[in-house]
Amino acid sequence: xxxxxxxxxxxxxxxxxxxxxxxxxxxxxxxxxxxxxxxxxxxxxxxxxxxxxxxxxxxxxxxxxxxxxxxxxxxxxxxxxxxxxxxxxxxxxxxxxxxxxxxxxxxxxxxxxxxxxxxxxxxxxxxxxxx
Amino acid sequence: xxxxxxxxxxxxxxxxxxxxxxxxxxxxxxxxxxxxxxxxxxxxxxxxxxxxxxxxxxxxxxxxxxxxxxxxxxxxxxxxxxxxxxxxxxxxxxxxxxxxxxxxxxxxxxxxxxxxxxxxxxxxxxxxxxxxxxxxxxxxxxxxxxxxxxxxxxxxxxxxxxxxxxxxxxxxxxxxxxxxxxxxxxxxxxxxxxxxxxxxxxxxxxxxxxxxxxxxxxxxxxxxxxxxxxxxxxxxxxxxxxxxxxxxxxxxxxxxxxxxxxxxxxxxxxxxxxxxxxxxxxxxxxxxxxxxxxxxxxxxxxxxxxxxxxxxxxxxxxxxxxxxxxxxxxxxxxxxxxxxxxxxxxxxxxxxxxxxxxxxxxxxxxxxxxxxxxxxxxxxxxxxxxxxxxxxxxxxxxxxxxxxxxxxxxxxxxxxxxxxxxxxxxxxxxxxxxxx
Numbered sequence: 001x002x003x004x005x006x007x008x009x010x011x012x013x014x015x016x017x018x019x020x021x022x023x024x025x026x027x028x029x030x031x032x033x034x035x036x037x038x039x040x041x042x043x044x045x046x047x048x049x050x051x052x053x054x055x056x057x058x059x060x061x062x063x064x065x066x067x068x069x070x071x072x073x074x075x076x077x078x079x080x081x082x083x084x085x086x087x088x089x090x091x092x093x094x095x096x097x098x099x100x101x102x103x104x105x106x107x108x109x110x111x112x113x114x115x116x117x118x119x120x121x122x123x124x125x126x127x128x129x130x131x
Numbered sequence: 132x133x134x135x136x137x138x139x140x141x142x143x144x145x146x147x148x149x150x151x152x153x154x155x156x157x158x159x160x161x162x163x164x165x166x167x168x169x170x171x172x173x174x175x176x177x178x179x180x181x182x183x184x185x186x187x188x189x190x191x192x193x194x195x196x197x198x199x200x201x202x203x204x205x206x207x208x209x210x211x212x213x214x215x216x217x218x219x220x221x222x223x224x225x226x227x228x229x230x231x232x233x234x235x236x237x238x239x240x241x242x243x244x245x246x247x248x249x250x251x252x253x254x255x256x257x258x259x260x261x262x263x264x265x266x267x268x269x270x271x272x273x274x275x276x277x278x279x280x281x282x283x284x285x286x287x288x289x290x291x292x293x294x295x296x297x298x299x300x301x302x303x304x305x306x307x308x309x310x311x312x313x314x315x316x317x318x319x320x321x322x323x324x325x326x327x328x329x330x331x332x333x334x335x336x337x338x339x340x341x342x343x344x345x346x347x348x349x350x351x352x353x354x355x356x357x358x359x360x361x362x363x364x365x366x367x368x369x370x371x372x373x374x375x376x377x378x379x380x381x382x383x384x385x386x387x388x389x390x391x392x393x394x395x396x397x398x399x400x401x402x403x404x405x406x407x408x409x410x411x412x413x414x415x416x417x418x419x420x421x422x423x424x425x426x427x428x429x430x431x432x433x434x435x436x437x438x439x440x441x442x443x444x445x446x447x448x449x450x451x452x453x454x455x456x457x458x459x460x461x462x463x464x465x466x467x468x469x470x471x472x473x474x475x476x477x478x479x480x481x482x483x484x485x486x487x488x489x490x491x492x493x494x495x496x497x498x499x500x501x502x503x504x505x506x507x508x509x510x511x512x513x514x515x516x517x518x519x520x521x522x523x524x525x526x527x528x529x530x531x532x533x534x535x536x537x538x539x540x541x542x543x544x545x546x547x548x549x550x551x552x553x554x555x556x557x558x559x560x561x562x563x564x565x566x567x
Contacts, residue, residue, distance in 0.1 A: 003214060004539075007273045010218040014266065017225040021247055024232060028244020 133557050135204030135436075136212075142202065143188060143216060150180035153319060168234035175230030180319075182223030183300060186265070186293060187323045189217045190330030194338065195434065206377075206434035207563035221269050224262060254302035261296035268292065278414055280390045290331035297324045344381070344429040345370045350404065352422060358453075358488060359409045359419055360397075363428050370430060373400045374460030375439070375562075378432035380407065386421035391431055395456040395536075395562070397489070399463035405430070408488055410453040437562045439465065439475070442532040447525050448477040449516070449545055451537025452486065455479055457562055458536065459489045465503055466496045474501065476525040480508040480516045480541065518548035529553060536562040 154160065154177060164170045192199065192213035195206060203209045228247055235243035249256050271277065271285050300320050347363040354360075372378070379391035392415060394407040411417045439446055439461050450458050458477060465475060481487045487507060497505035506524060508516050525531070533549055535542045542561055549559055 003211075003273075006215055006218045010221060010269065010273055013222045013225055014270065017229065017266075020229055024236065024240065025244045025247055028240040028242070028247075031241045031244075 133204055133560070135202065136208050139199075139203035139208065139212060143185075143212060146188060147181055147184050147216075150184060150319065151177060153315070154180070157315065171230045171233040175227050175233075178223045178230060179227040179300075182220045182227065183296060184323055184326075185216050185220035185223065186296065187327030187330070189213050189220065190290070190293070190327045190334065192216065192330075194330055194333050196333075200434060200436070205436040205562075207437075211563060217269065218273075221265055224265065228258075228262065254299060257295050257302065258299035261292050261299055264292035264295065265289065279392065280388045280415075283390060287335065290328075290335065293327045293331065297327070300324075344431050347405065347428040347430055349422060349424050349426045349428060352424060354420070355485075357411055357486065359411070359416075359422070360488075361407050361409065361419075361422065363405045363407075363430070364403060366427075369401075369403055370405075370433060371401055372396055372405075372433035373438045373440070374398070374464045375437040375457040376433035376435040377437075377457070377562075378405070378407075378430050378434070381429040381431075382419070382422060383427040383429070384422055386418055387415065391429070393434075395435075395460075396433065397456040397459040399460050399467075406459075408453065408456045408459070412453075435562065437534070437536070437560065439532075439534065440468075442560065445473045445528060445530055446475045446532045446534060447521060448475060448534045449521065449537070450477065450479045450535075451541035452481055453488070454535075454537030454541070454562070455488050456536075458534075459492065462493060462496055462503060466500050468502075471502055474504055476504045476506070476521070478506045478508055478516055478521055480510050480537070482509075482511050484509060515544065518545060518552045518554075522552070527552070529555065529558070531558060533559045534561075535559065 154173075159173070164173055192209050195209075200206050200209055203212060232243040232246045235246065247259075249259055268285060268289050272282065275282075277285065297320075300323075301317070345368065346366040348366055349361060350364045351362040352359060370378070374396065377393050377395045380394050381389060381391040383389070394409060396405055397408050398404060398406040409416050409419060411419075435457075437457055439448075448458050448461070458479075462477065465471060477493065479487065479493065490507065493505045493507075497503050504524070510516065531554070533554065535545060546559055546561065550556065
């Protein structure tokens with residue numbers, strides 16, 4: 001009986017998983033835009049020991065320096081605090097133009113009243129990666 | 132569930148929950164649960180960590196190590212825990228990617244889709260491969276009827292899948308070395324990997340060499356239309372066993388595959404001749420026609436804690452069909468047992484009179500001792516046996532210990548009946564045949 005219940009439970013979750021994942025992939029692919037993970041490196045974490053430059057034109061340019069244990073984020077307006085995780089911003093090694101719509105709808109970097117070096121807790125940046 | 136099984140399950144659940152406590156007290160804890168995105172992301176991480184821990188523990192449970200069997204009160208209980216834990220691990224791991232992409236749904240479906248698809252990032256691909264692998268192999272285990280040896284072969288690939296999952300666990304974190312889920316993440320991941328790999332390696336490479344497979348040879352075979360009764364004598368040193376236990380038997384015969392199969396011992400404790408009774412149920416057991424007297428046999432074990440001496444003396448034994456085999460050994464011990472104070476009642480249900488196994492032996496012992504009452508039950512004539520019919524003869528007492536062995540439907544029907552009659556689950560002891 002226990003194995004029968006186990007089979008039923010696992011079977012239900014397997015079907016649920018296939019439906020959710022299948023539907024998500026299908027809708028995502030049918031949406032048309034090229035959003036493969038390669039073209040959305042925001043999904044991935046920054047590589048160790050490399051500097052990554054975010055250019056959220058026309059607002060700010062930001063550099064993530066991941067060469068130290070803590071991630072420093074510097075904008076061209078000085079060191080700023082990020083008001084929200086960098087989730088929807090296109091990030092790539094080197095310089096890349098971020099989608100205008102993203103910048104307009106979700107400004108990433110807010111000007112701070114006065115420049116000050118900010119050492120960000122790591123998990124604020126963690127949202128940019130896949131697990 | 133008896134107290135030992137409760138202890139075993141408690142240990143499993145505490146170990147499985149360790150990452151949750153580490154996350155709460157050493158990691159970000161509730162401070163990281165600030166909005167929808169962070170909550171779902173954190174749940175995705177936690178489900179993966181707990182699922183991976185359970186996945187690793189399943190390998191330990193499949194080692195057949197003595198002390199684990201002691202903790203759970205029998206190898207059949209260990210295998211039940213192995214199955215349930217493996218199924219639960221799969222469910223948790225299935226939720227891992229779902230929770231991770233929930234933050235993109237429905238706002239950015241293309242992004243969510245790309246998250247779930249393979250890419251050039253192998254640290255993520257390893258996770259996808261592992262998830263598909265465990266999904267497929269557990270599907271094979273639960274929903275297909277592969278021949279035992281083929282199923283066992285497929286099941287061993289779970290070790291490879293675990294290795295791929297470990298690659299995912301380490302590499303996906305390695306790209307953000309400064310980003311801990313909790314302090315000591317790598318230490319914990321290493322321990323999980325060690326648990327899983329040691330269990331798998333032991334089962335695959337060590338167990339067969341450490342286990343003293345006693346060599347026996349077949350001394351007698353009785354064949355009926357539906358059963359084989361096989362007697363085996365030791366070539367060298369005999370194994371030490373108690374009646375009611377079971378052994379893994381490998382027959383060396385050209386017409387039989389060489390994997391081992393579990394069979395209940397039908398002879399009295401530590402008797403030089405081990406007897407098993409095999410019903411022609413499946414492919415393997417049907418081909419046992421080709422066995423001959425003199426064929427070599429490797430015996431691993433014994434396993435199981437299904438013995439009347441482990442519990443109180445006021446007992447009722449209930450057997451269905453081939454489930455009589457462990458009782459055949461116990462009843463022979465019982466006839467010599469001077470310590471037994473109460474009468475043991477055996478109810479033995481079979482579909483027809485010709486399907487009773489060991490009928491003459493049981494009748495003979497019942498006639499010689501007043502400690503044993505034997506009630507054969509022809510279900511085609513008398514209907515299904517029920518708790519009420521058992522209580523009519525054996526009396527109803529909450530202190531009685533009920534021992535059951537037989538087909539799952541037979542056992543489940545009576546167990547439910549006993550529970551409805553007020554018998555505590557801790558007084559019901561069953562032997563499980565099917566380990567898959």
